[in-house]
Amino acid sequence: MSVDSPRSSVFTFQSAVHSDHVLRCLDEQRRRDTLCDVTVVVESRSFRAHRSVLASCSDYFSARFSNHGEPGVVISLPDEVTVEGFEPLLQFAYTTKLLFTKENILEIRNCAAFLGFKNLDNSCFEFLIPKFFDNTKNATTVPRRQCCRMKKCPRPAKDSLASQNTDSDVDTDKSTSKATKVQEDEEQQTRATSKLLEQPQQSGDDASLDTNSQTDYSLLCKYRKFQMAYRMESCGSETASMSPATTAEDRCPLSGKPCTRAEDIKDSEATSSKYVPVKEGCDTLASSSPRTKRPHSEVSEARCCDDMSGLGCGGSVGPTKVKLEDLAEEVPVASSERPRVAGTAGDWGTLAPTEAHTSGPSGGEPESEQATAERSSIEQEVAEHLAKGFWASQGLLKQLDLDINRRDCPFLRDLGAVGAHVPNGEESSRAQGSPCVSSQNEESDSLDTEGDSESYGSERACELPFSVEKIASLSRNDFQQMLKSQCLSREQLDYVHDVRRRSKNRIAARRCRKRKLDCIHNLEGEIEKLRTEKDKLTTERDRLNQQRLLTWQSFSGLYEKVCSEAALRPEQLQVLAKYSPSSCPLFALLSPLKSTSAQPQAPTEPQDSTCTSTSVGLSQADSCSGPSTSFAVETVSGKVQTGPQVLSSSASSTTSGKGFTSSSHSSSSSSSSEAFGIGAFTSMRPEPVSKLISDK
DNA sequence: ATAGGATGTCATGCG
């Protein structure tokens, strides 16, 4: 919208939300199947959509629709496109958000390539796929594709995934320009890639396994002195199990989907010790030039190095053809660099501990700190990469775009949403109004938890030859060995131990808090469950009461009928009542005689033996009602309708039945009144009564 | 300005 001013100046107002709004409306329409003019059939599943939207996003659809002018067209996609891959893409088309998991990223990528989906930065796939699937491999064999692509660095021929991906990406680009023509090629690529990625896919399964394995831990027990938590944690440290939240909430900060951490965690043991210093070394390189003034390309390159270092890229990379690991291992951080490196927001070395935050509120299994750090570092790295790609693709990653908050980046926004600290030059998501690039220096000192001023100030003073995170992440033995290998002063030793203690404690505190939260959540769930159960039981009780009343009334009618037909005299009735439980409706018939109200308005509860009356103790019977009697009532009601054959067996099988029968014949004052409990009530059936009467 | 959440740190107890 533009408005002409009185003077010839032209002002432009550009809505920042308009496009979002339009897209949102389109998505809404799609969901409601409003104004949709195409049905896309994928694997026998139909998706309604707008041709214009699809065509805008996909060369494939664009080409297809150009041949179908009429609305209401149904397009069946070839087998190469699967629901698993297409659905996220469709969602992306309408929401700009691509939800992916480690499991479906390949499928999405293949579908995107096939369909020529635009604006899905290939570098995302380039980055994500190897990140997801190659991490368990020897890190040094995994090239950082973004670097390598540009530099065409040599790759091990066996690193099929990487090379394949790279090649595929090229094809993807191709397909973007002429999707319909490269379908065959794409198919081949797809198949080849899938084949080659079989192994990685397994790692994905592992991840899911781990995910599942951790869903069954009870936080409630943790609450009780955290016993279970303790057990699970010790377990989780080994199995790298994740939280149930992950589960649910412990989703990848990038996508809201379950993360790949399990895999990452698994090899964290193997990589973490290397991982951190490598980053440092790389960062040392990266930080050798002024961060703020570095053009984006350089930033990316530096980042690329970082990323690569994370992967342990052994190939030559980018502008700095240095084997980073060697650098990190061999070059002790100079005192002049160290503080900056450590305190710099972009320091990968500070990443691991910081990232442990990501596991915090998202819930989940207490992980080993290394596992957490490692897993999180992957997530962070992925997020960072995606963020870069996002900004770059949006043309926002420029020095001048100081008003772009990292929050505007979907990846980092999500990352921040889970409480993650964002490492690197870009300050943490907490920082307000922070420019995504320009803040690198300004915020550099306030970044990492591990990089608090005190730590690094002291570290600077001590000039320690190793990083803080190394201090914290090493095992006890390794730590001791490292200390021995270094000739440290007393002050340095104290400081190192202090750092280690605080770091450990920090992580422990996180675990502790997370457990508490999980316990609270679990207890809430349990309360809700119990509440539901209570409601259910209350309803059941009411129903049973109602049924009991009806049963009692039915019995009363039957007894009355029988007695009237038999024309029993009051004495006979009393005799009969003598051997009947007070709960028997027979008493109702005696009420006129005894001038008591045996009333069914409050149906007499079948009583316990302790309150059974051998005489006509109606009032007693009333007073003996108890909650446990409802079962008996149900028994009665159930058997009343079962007929004589059941009744006879039931009566003869119960002691009360026997007592009733025998006493009726002997007319002895049976002391078996105690037997007139539930069973007695159960045995009080019309048939025995009539039999008794007839016997009489 | 203030409340509340998140996080780090310290002290303490336990294994």
Added chain:
DNA sequence: CGCGCATGACATCCT
């Protein structure tokens, strides 16, 4: 005895 962990308490920062 040293160490790691769990946890309560407190401080600080941030929203």
